[in-house]
Amino acid sequence: VRAIDLAGNLAYGQLTFIVDTTPPLVKIFTPFEGMTNHTSISLEWEIQDLTGPCSSALSIDGGEWVQLGAICARQLTLKGEGEHLILLKVTDAAGHSTTASLVVFVDTIPPSVSSRSPQSDQTDIRTQVMVRFSEPMDVERVELGVDGVHGSVTWDGDMVIFTPSQPLQYGTSYTVRVTGMDLAGNAMTEIFWSFRTMASLTISGIVLDMENRPVANALITLEDGASTMTNESGSFILEAPPREPHDRDHQGG
Secondary structure (H helix, E strand, C coil): CEEECCCCCEEECCCCCCCCCCCCEEEEEECCCEEECCCEEEEEEEEECCCCCCEEEEEECCCCCEEEECCCEEEEECCCCEEEEEEEEEECCCCCEEEEEEEEEECCCCCCEEEEECCCCCECCCCCEEEEECCCECHHHCEEEECCCCEEEEEECCEEEEEECCCCCCCCEEEEEEECEECCCCECCCEEEEEEECCCEEEEEECECCCCCECCCCEEECCCCCEEECCCCCEEEEEECCCCHHHHHHHHC
């Protein structure tokens, strides 16, 4: 701006201003959206704007807006279990505003086991061990094992399944141990229980030839594939799986 008075004196002046038609950018970088096992959380955010400092306001679960001023962090207390909606509104000096949202699910209740198997003392040697949980679990933090048994673990929804790499032993007790965490990080109380496989049948005898002489190295084979050889005196001992009731009935008929 240039000005001249009646005496011919000359003066200059200037004014600098910013034209701002763009709302500020806001990014919430903590906490992450999802589940937490804490009711007290730290909310932190970042603001980008042409006109400098912005003011922030906060609303939780549809409540009134709380003016925070020119800060970028706030400690929050969420009331109760379940889903909570957090709204953060940022306004710049030109009056433009942007609202960011965050959904946090509070879960402070440890998971538990709702069902488990097997528990019988007559368990099949080809059994799988299955545990169903009360809620979705962090599959990377769940451990399911049977003492002294190697195997693989798979998942079906909220149920974890342990499959032994080979059949279990007859007439043997096994102990199962389970630990884990849910998706919010709550740890369950370790549980363990035992089951026992069904006992096998012992078959023994002597193989004789037509002249009642012992037959050595004779092959004795059962229908299920179990087999053994007779010794020098023609004797053998073989463990066989117990027959199902309908098999015994068929044999008797």
